[in-house]
Amino acid sequence: MGGEQCLSDATGAAVVTGAGSGIGAAIARRAAARGMPVVLADVSAERIEAVARVITDAGGDALTVPTDVADPGSVESLADAAYARHDRVALLINNAGVESLGRLWELPVDEWRRVMSVNIDGAFHGIRSFVPRMGADSRPSRVVTTTSVGGIGTLAGMGSYGVSKHAVQQMAETLYLECAETFPQIGVSAFVPAHVTTRIFEDVASSAHADEAADHWRTQLREKGMTADEAARIFFEGADRGDFWICTHPDVYARLAGRRATLLTEALPPDFE
Numbered sequence: 672m673g674g675e676q677c678l679s680d681a682t683g684a685a686v687v688t689g690a691g692s693g694i695g696a697a698i699a700r701r702a703a704a705r706g707m708p709v710v711l712a713d714v715s716a717e718r719i720e721a722v723a724r725v726i727t728d729a730g731g732d733a734l735t736v737p738t739d740v741a742d743p744g745s746v747e748s749l750a751d752a753a754y755a756r757h758d759r760v761a762l763l764i765n766n767a768g769v770e771s772l773g774r775l776w777e778l779p780v781d782e783w784r785r786v787m788s789v790n791i792d793g794a795f796h797g798i799r800s801f802v803p804r805m806g807a808d809s810r811p812s813r814v815v816t817t818t819s820v821g822g823i824g825t826l827a828g829m830g831s832y833g834v835s836k837h838a839v840q841q842m843a844e845t846l847y848l849e850c851a852e853t854f855p856q857i858g859v860s861a862f863v864p865a866h867v868t869t870r871i872f873e874d875v876a877s878s879a880h881a882d883e884a885a886d887h888w889r890t891q892l893r894e895k896g897m898t899a900d901e902a903a904r905i906f907f908e909g910a911d912r913g914d915f916w917i918c919t920h921p922d923v924y925a926r927l928a929g930r931r932a933t934l935l936t937e938a939l940p941p942d943f944e
């Protein structure tokens with residue numbers, strides 16, 4: 672799959688959004704360890720500075736660009752900064768994301784908008800600001816969207832996140848088709864994590880239901896989660912092969928995708944996973 676744009680052929684910088692923590696930080700550290708200069712983007716300047724120190728202390732090259740992916744101007748400035756420092760971007764990872772818990776009718780409108788603007792608009796802004804510049808370069812490169820198994824299945828109580836992840840999954844699939852037509856040198860992947868131990872449930876908005884659910888999910892990630900470093904290892908294995916689907920937990924993906932295929936082909940109503 673997509674062998675022409677395997678990452679191992681690519682030279683150039685890696686731009687990672689949400690690079691201040693968890694999966695993004697681990698991918699950035701691993702990219703740097705493989706010799707790629709990295710551009711670290713996150714809404715938290717403090718967190719990317721800390722990740723950059725680890726990378727530069729180990730002899731790597733890291734540029735920090737505080738960025739709010741929900742803001743198209745901020746992502747355009749990120750692309751300007753990346754291309755001012757580096758000839759080319761070989762890897763863009765639209766990874767920044769936020770979690771949200773609560774039944775649909777209980778979600779404040781601002782919370783709904785926050786999730787959609789970071790998780791969906793953020794990936795869209797990354798594509799808008801980077802793909803034309805990456806496409807102007809005939810050498811191989813790759814654009815990755817971090818989606819989620821939440822973009823394959825359906826969970827009650829996590830609707831805003833699930834809606835956003837189904838949307839970015841669709842965005843990654845559309846981008847795959849569009850790049851194949853227009854910029855065949857750009858490979859496209861959906862990185863589909865399941866449980867990875869990160870701080871993602873630390874910032875969920877507070878409500879009685881959400882607090883209880885957040886405790887449950889924090890425990891799940893702590894007890895059952897894969898480390899972010901292991902997720903990053905799996906990520907590069909898939910990117911090096913040029914895979915579209917890169918799954919941290921192929922068994923979970925297969926169960927949810929199989930269930931979804933059955934629901935769709937047999938026109939069944941949603942059920943509990």
Ligand SMILES: NC(=O)c1ccc[n+]([C@@H]2O[C@H](COP(=O)([O-])OP(=O)(O)OC[C@H]3O[C@@H](n4cnc5c(N)ncnc54)[C@H](O)[C@@H]3O)[C@@H](O)[C@H]2O)c1
Pocket residue numbers: 688689690691692693694695712713714715718738739740741766767768769770789793817818819820821863864865866867868869870871872892
């Ligand atoms: N951890 C998991 O189990 C899991 C599972 C499936 C998918 N994911 C996805 O992986 C991605 C990374 O999540 P993580 O688990 O590493 O979480 P994390 O909270 O540890 O890291 C996310 C980073 O994104 C940054 N961020 C948030 N809003 C931003 C914005 N507007 N602009 C720029 N940066 C912003 C945060 O500051 C944080 O540093 C997310 O897209 C998430 O949905 C995670």
